[in-house]
Amino acid sequence: MRSVKRGFRRLSILPGMLVPLLLTGCEQDMADQPKYEPLEAAAIFPNDQSARPLVEGTVARDTVIEPRPARPPLPMTEAVLKRGRERYDIYCAPCHGRAGDGEGMIPERGFPRPPSYHTDRLRNAPDSHYYDVITNGFGVMFSYANRVAPEDRWAIVAYIRALQLSQHATSDDVREAGLEDKLREAK
Ligand code: HEC
Structure with a gap:
């Protein structure tokens, strides 16, 4: 009876080994995504540049947009x-x-x-x-x-x-x- 139990225990290790194996498979897919690496050439853009310029008026997330005072606050001294x-x-x-x-x-x-x-x-x-x-x-x-x-x-x-x-x-x-x-x- 005891030896049968031990046998089961050994079997239960199997899924534990399979999961990492499957994950490595996924990882490979993610590395091969259809995307341009930094500075990679892309024939579909002018000058083959895959790096696109920012859209005009783009503002960085942390940009502080300062309100402008209505009138110059300084005297002309x-x-x-x-x-x-x-x-x-x-x-x-x-x-x-x-x-x-x-x-x-x-x-x-x-x-x-x-x-x-x-x-x-x-x-x-x-x-x-x-x-x-x-x-x-x-x-x-x-x-x-x-x-x-x-x-x-x-x-x-x-x-x-x-x-x-x-x-x-x-x-x-x-x-x-x-x-x-x-x-x-x-x-
Ligand atoms: C590296 C060069 C450079 C520096 C330094 C620079 N400017 Fe300019 N500035 C330009 C150029 C070039 C233009 C024209 C831009 C255009 O029309 O695309 C311009 C345009 C302007 C204009 C005219 C805008 C209009 O209505 O036509 C003003 C006013 C101005 N700059 C003020 C300043 C002030 C004040 C400073 C200093 C704090 C400064 N600039 C520093 C290059 C510079």
Whole structure:
């Protein structure tokens, strides 16, 4: 009686051995899925690229979409303009040029040339447009949201406004600012 029991016990090991065997079979199927490996060529796409570009407007799951304050929270003081110039020269001038004319060093080397800030369209664009371009990027220009803090974005906008004025001031502006003497001296 005892030996019969032992025999059964031995048999009951069998399914235990079968299951892992079956699972290995499955694993093989999963490895051979009909999918493209990273960087694998795919004749059905242009340039044989199986890696597809992100759909326009794709936002990463953890992206923080910051609400934009309705009005620039910074007063136009000399300190703000100085800060704006410093940040502008670091983050924007390499492409937009120190004068904002789009003649930066990077476009010289082949990056698409940005438009000059001294066109009617950009002169008339609201401050919020500049803030949004820095925050979200624009066309081929990427976002500077993770490099330029919101306060500094407004400081840069203030400085761009000063740049625009510097290239487009009327004699009325000069008179209002009480700078006629300086202008005469410069002539
Ligand atoms: C790497 C180069 C590069 C840098 C750096 C850069 N930009 Fe640009 N920017 C561009 C290009 C190129 C365009 C034109 C994009 C397009 O039309 O596709 C552009 C466009 C713009 C425009 C015009 C948008 C319009 O309405 O036509 C503004 C404003 C602007 N950038 C502001 C900034 C500011 C402010 C900074 C610094 C925080 C900055 N950019 C940094 C390359 C750059």
